Amino acid sequence: MNPHPFWQLLICRVRETWRTPEAIFWVFIFPLVMIVALGLAFRSDRVETILVDVEQGALSESITASLQSDERFKVTVSPVGEAQRRLRVGKTELVIAASDVTGEYNYTFDPTRPGSLLARNSADDVLQTAAGRKNVVSTSDVEMDEAGSRYIDFLIPGLIGMGLMGGGLWGVGFAVTDMRIRQLLKRYMGTPMKRPHFLAAMMGSRLLFMIPETLFILFIAWLLFGVVSQGSYLLVGLIVIIASLQFGGIGLLVASRAKTVEAVSGLMNLVMVPMWIGSGIFFSPDRFPEIAQPVISLLPLTPVIRSLRMVMLEGAGLLAVAPSLLLIVVWGSLSFTIAIVTFRWD
Amino acid sequence: MPYAIECEGLKKTYPSSPPVEALRGIDLAVEQGECFGVLGPNGAGKTTTIEILEGLLPPTEGTARVLGKSWDSDAAAIREEIGLTLQETRLSEKLTVLETLTLFRSFYREGLSAEQAMDRVSLGEKADSRLKHLSGGQKQRVAVATALVGNPRLLFLDEPTTGLDPASRRELWGVISDFQATGGTVMLTTHYMDEAERLCDRVAIFDYGKILALDTPRNLIAGLAAEHFVEFSVAGDTLSESFGADLPGVTAVAKEGSVHSLSVEQVHIAIPALLDRIEADGLTLTSLSTRQATLEDVFVSLTGRHLEETAEVSA
Ligand SMILES: Nc1ncnc2c1ncn2[C@@H]1O[C@H](COP(=O)(O)OP(=O)(O)O)[C@@H](O)[C@H]1O
Ligand SMILES: [Mg+2]
Numbered sequence: 001m002n003p004h005p006f007w008q009l010l011i012c013r014v015r016e017t018w019r020t021p022e023a024i025f026w027v028f029i030f031p032l033v034m035i036v037a038l039g040l041a042f043r044s045d046r047v048e049t050i051l052v053d054v055e056q057g058a059l060s061e062s063i064t065a066s067l068q069s070d071e072r073f074k075v076t077v078s079p080v081g082e083a084q085r086r087l088r089v090g091k092t093e094l095v096i097a098a099s100d101v102t103g104e105y106n107y108t109f110d111p112t113r114p115g116s117l118l119a120r121n122s123a124d125d126v127l128q129t130a131a132g133r134k135n136v137v138s139t140s141d142v143e144m145d146e147a148g149s150r151y152i153d154f155l156i157p158g159l160i161g162m163g164l165m166g167g168g169l170w171g172v173g174f175a176v177t178d179m180r181i182r183q184l185l186k187r188y189m190g191t192p193m194k195r196p197h198f199l200a201a202m203m204g205s206r207l208l209f210m211i212p213e214t215l216f217i218l219f220i221a222w223l224l225f226g227v228v229s230q231g232s233y234l235l236v237g238l239i240v241i242i243a244s245l246q247f248g249g250i251g252l253l254v255a256s257r258a259k260t261v262e263a264v265s266g267l268m269n270l271v272m273v274p275m276w277i278g279s280g281i282f283f284s285p286d287r288f289p290e291i292a293q294p295v296i297s298l299l300p301l302t303p304v305i306r307s308l309r310m311v312m313l314e315g316a317g318l319l320a321v322a323p324s325l326l327l328i329v330v331w332g333s334l335s336f337t338i339a340i341v342t343f344r345w346d
Numbered sequence: 347m348p349y350a351i352e353c354e355g356l357k358k359t360y361p362s363s364p365p366v367e368a369l370r371g372i373d374l375a376v377e378q379g380e381c382f383g384v385l386g387p388n389g390a391g392k393t394t395t396i397e398i399l400e401g402l403l404p405p406t407e408g409t410a411r412v413l414g415k416s417w418d419s420d421a422a423a424i425r426e427e428i429g430l431t432l433q434e435t436r437l438s439e440k441l442t443v444l445e446t447l448t449l450f451r452s453f454y455r456e457g458l459s460a461e462q463a464m465d466r467v468s469l470g471e472k473a474d475s476r477l478k479h480l481s482g483g484q485k486q487r488v489a490v491a492t493a494l495v496g497n498p499r500l501l502f503l504d505e506p507t508t509g510l511d512p513a514s515r516r517e518l519w520g521v522i523s524d525f526q527a528t529g530g531t532v533m534l535t536t537h538y539m540d541e542a543e544r545l546c547d548r549v550a551i552f553d554y555g556k557i558l559a560l561d562t563p564r565n566l567i568a569g570l571a572a573e574h575f576v577e578f579s580v581a582g583d584t585l586s587e588s589f590g591a592d593l594p595g596v597t598a599v600a601k602e603g604s605v606h607s608l609s610v611e612q613v614h615i616a617i618p619a620l621l622d623r624i625e626a627d628g629l630t631l632t633s634l635s636t637r638q639a640t641l642e643d644v645f646v647s648l649t650g651r652h653l654e655e656t657a658e659v660s661a
Binding site for chain 2: 008
């Protein structure tokens, strides 16, 4: 029984990828490093450290003692000019000076730095209390630190989207260009091979590889930081599949006529860089000015990350992400269609 | 029985700047069962011709029919019946021989098994080797096996032995002869005259997009003014280029370096006369040899250039 050419093309593509250990290595190592590095850098500490400098003087010892009764404060006693300098270069958040004559405290801080402002208010609070202030209204605190509200939770959908984009563009676009350069596409044209079988196999192999890639990111994020999706994992899977096809289509389009590695690499970067910057992998795209928003929201990666965040962070359902999915489908079909029309086999 | 290959008035102009007139009117008819050679230096238009016949390149003008069918109306049917290797294909280095052939086999409705194709090119024991571990000659045999795996009636090979060592070339010649022995038709391009002479029933000599001559190698050589060459040199290298032109049976003279070359019809008349003349002139012979004319000499007589030389220069 002669095996079906689609399966043969797919299997051979999978074998080739699998036998390129460097590629596999980067697909898994890169997100791992990102997750660990960014997850640790933006870890939300339960006990935040507040750096405070106290200027040398008669009261500096008693101020230091008061502050150190609260474990959040890390106090440094510095000479007069030195403390101000440390504030300027960000080595401390707040400088407290006490007048030897009046006993008045003088706070120097940078109100544009959230940390600095926080330090001023916290230190003031502690010092006033130590000096005998009584609270007028009784209050109580509820601290929010659920999984789902941390930076790492925000980051993971971004990294998944970034992986899908890179995988689609490199995995399909670069591979196809390489085959064209090697005259392999032309060689296939010399056989009765059906073109749709070839294209479908390229897309199919992308789908196959996206499964372990995405599962790996989700697993590592869960293992190291307890990241879980608030919404349905099936819906996450659906978004990932559609997005893979979309980026496969874009990869095919980018590579549809390229005849050199340089050409395809250039085009690939041209396509990817705006999305790296604009589509909200590392921070919310809402931070860009109003005028850039229409463009950003139309970039192919934006709806992928947006819908993944809606599902994973807010537990959104299919209906809520439907507009984003539609945009992805449109991008995918459009680029795939144009790619097929313009595709050159030799 | 229709011709295996038939083309008329093929012209191809590449729309580069400036445009290149690669083919300037090619007419061919190749019989079924024939091994047909397209011989010519680099840039002569061999690849352009064979790729038009393979249906991979549209001609600017002219028509081509293969196995009695037209590329315009029967491309899919023709594809099932031909096999080919391109001048330069790099198959996937990471796949094994068996995997590569199984892949290509899957494209054809009928054909050999991958194992049979490997046996045809004597690569059975390399079945599970990845291509990157094969030598240049073995890779080329895999390429030929991908052409054979669909069990074609017609085989196109574009410079199948270029760059291979002599042993690998002979091995491939064996594969090609075996295919022809089972009734297959072969069209191959080459710039090696010995390959064309050895393998091909008929040869078309190409230069600058035209066919200069088309016949059996034997007839092409017989068409030369003389079929033999006497080559000699003398001590001191004192003689003029025209030395010996007046000897009986000598039709032409040439000198390359210190070696004189006489084109002669009959060696047994020319050599005694040459020896007498050298003795009479008091010269000392330092070398003397004779050789049969080859297709190379045919090319030289047609163009005034050497085949391999031009090949090297433009390669
Ligand atoms: N794609 C192309 N664009 C422009 N010129 C080309 C192209 N392909 C081949 N040529 C030119 O056409 C001529 C014939 O080339 P080719 O058929 O490859 O010759 P051969 O195979 O005999 O070496 C050469 O001068 C070559 O430079
Ligand atoms: Mg060529």
